[in-house]
């Protein structure tokens with residue numbers, strides 16, 4: 001019998017991540033929750049380098065490196081065949097960065113969610129194209145510095161959860177490496193739901209966020225406690241549940257610890273704070289609306 | 293059983309009988325009837341596999357690759373823009389050594405937009421590491437799908453089974469469709485490696501970091517593509533033992549005593565057979581060489597067929613801007629280092645399905661017979 005208290009990691013140490021990498025923490029937690037009976041799909045991103053430099057792999061589960069825009073159909077293809085082979089007890093998980101999800105892979109993700117193909121999609125969102133050296137994606141927050149937005153990105157961050165929820169996906173959730181139990185509980189829940197499941201994990205990136213290596217988990221926690229990145233679930237695209245009540249800290253400390261926000265004016269910070277409050281109210285209304 | 297089928301339906305029948313297990317598909321003219329026919333079979337419960345109505349050809353091939361690596365026999369079909377969109381995934385399929393079989397119906401690539409046949413769509417995928425089989429008629433398309441599964445699953449490289457837009461894809465021809473028992477005897481159930489083994493976890497398609505890691509992978513692919521020639525011939529011979537039909541990588545018709553050999557591929561070959569007969573009746577020693585297998589390129593077979601031939605005329609339904617017809621280029625380069633080096637005359641004809649009649653081909657033959665040396669540039673039949 002599986003002993004819940006014994007932690008069995010499906011990732012080895014000695015991988016290629018930078019010190020202070022949030023992506024690798026998220027991968028470790030997701031795979032720990034899924035356990036041995038898992039097939040992983042990786043695509044070009046930091047996670048591909050973390051997982052697969054030849055002839056090594058840091059993963060202890062079978063895995064396949066697909067193409068950048070194809071995490072979703074690649075995972076679905078494996079899942080269909082495992083079912084044909086009667087191996088229904090194996091979970092298929094696709095790891096994709098924000099670029100691979102919000103931008104180039106969005107069409108393919110939409111396709112598999114539409115067909116409700118049976119696998120778990122995990123978006124490891126470090127808010128830019130990091131593997132290619134910190135270029136802006138549509139997940140890069142408004143005003144944030146990247147090498148391709150030297151004076152800050154002029155557009156707001158795309159709301160991927162709303163897009164995915166609009167497909168009436170059986171299960172979608174946000175999760176944070178700052179709250180590992182909540183994250184793993186969501187993965188385990190996702191594993192037992194039929195159809196496509198989507199997890200949006202904010203994965204602070206010390207290198208790209210211009211932040212000290214030791215601050216990764218703190219940044220993740222502050223993103224939640226400030227309500228910038230609230231933790232919630234959406235069932236069937238309609239029923240919203242907040243899984244952790246954030247304390248509502250002001251955004252300042254979160255911004256100050258990251259060099260990518262070093263150029264912000266007081267006005268910009270105030271505006272960001274207002275936006276957070278508006279979005280938090282929106283989310284709370286969704287939670288209320290669906291209770292009636 | 294004797295049946296009347298279009299080329300598209302012939303391919304769909306072959307896919308059913310080959311028991312493809314997963315078929316991700318996407319519509320594009322003129323390939324769409326393959327997708328529709330397979331959907332109809334699925335709805336009627338006669339398709340042994342499942343169809344997935346994906347959102348793009350790119351995703352179709354992504355799914356083919358991962359499903360194949362998991363252990364399933366897979367199929368998809370496309371044309372033109374769809375094939376071009378797949379380009380990244382075509383390299384990915386051959387690099388991952390998956391035996392995917394794909395039906396390709398040649399259609400012009402925009403711009404200008406059009407629908408007729410032009411082999412440039414598949415020929416532009418020449419260097420993707422796929423085997424390519426250009427079929428003359430619907431029977432051959434059917435037979436080649438069945439053969440391609442067997443060949444691909446031995447060589448572990450993917451195959452394109454290629455027919456011409458409309459001339460083959462939409463024209464009905466009488467043909468022989470074997471029953472399931474006969475097909476099963478020739479092509480048993482897929483026994484592909486299951487690459488995602490929980491008990492023995494491995495990583496498929498890692499990131500290599502140096503050329504000394506990369507080059508051995510390509511070299512193995514190169515060697516296996518070369519060895520595929522033997523496999524293709526062996527499977528063709530076996531097919532003949534089972535079904536009484538064989539095709540060869542090339543087919544040489546009356547080339548032994550020929551002063552001029554016409555070289556064709558695809559549906560144009562049927563027309564060329566008529567033209568050659570007519571020229572022979574007029575007392576002219578004209579032969580025909582059909583090139584069916586384009587990758588791997590059958591250099592040896594071509595050289596044997598052209599031994600002692602005074603002139604060669606290649607008629608290409610495709611064009612590589614900046615050079616010439618693609619079959620012509622390949623044929624020339626395969627002869628260059630040998631002592632079989634007849635002058636090769638290049639012709640571009642029939643783009644966008646423009647009719648290439650027996651008269652057109654006879655005209656080409658007469659023109660070449662009357663010439664002393666080929667032009668540097670191909671001669672266009674039509675186009676101005």
Ligand SMILES: Cc1ncc(C[n+]2csc(CCOP(=O)(O)OP(=O)(O)O)c2C)c(N)n1
Nearest residue numbers: 044045046068097098099100128129130131
């Ligand atoms: C079709 C295609 N375009 C571009 C690339 C180059 N590329 C590789 S990884 C990458 C960045 C990935 O960014 P993201 O998805 O956010 O993951 P991260 O590296 O940030 O973890 C890019 C642009 C590629 N591999 N394929």
Ligand code: SF4
Nearest residue numbers: 018021046130205207
């Ligand atoms: S760049 Fe960022 S996400 Fe990528 S490995 Fe380094 S810390 Fe992790």
Ligand SMILES: [Mg+2]
Nearest residue numbers: 097098128130
């Ligand atoms: Mg990223």
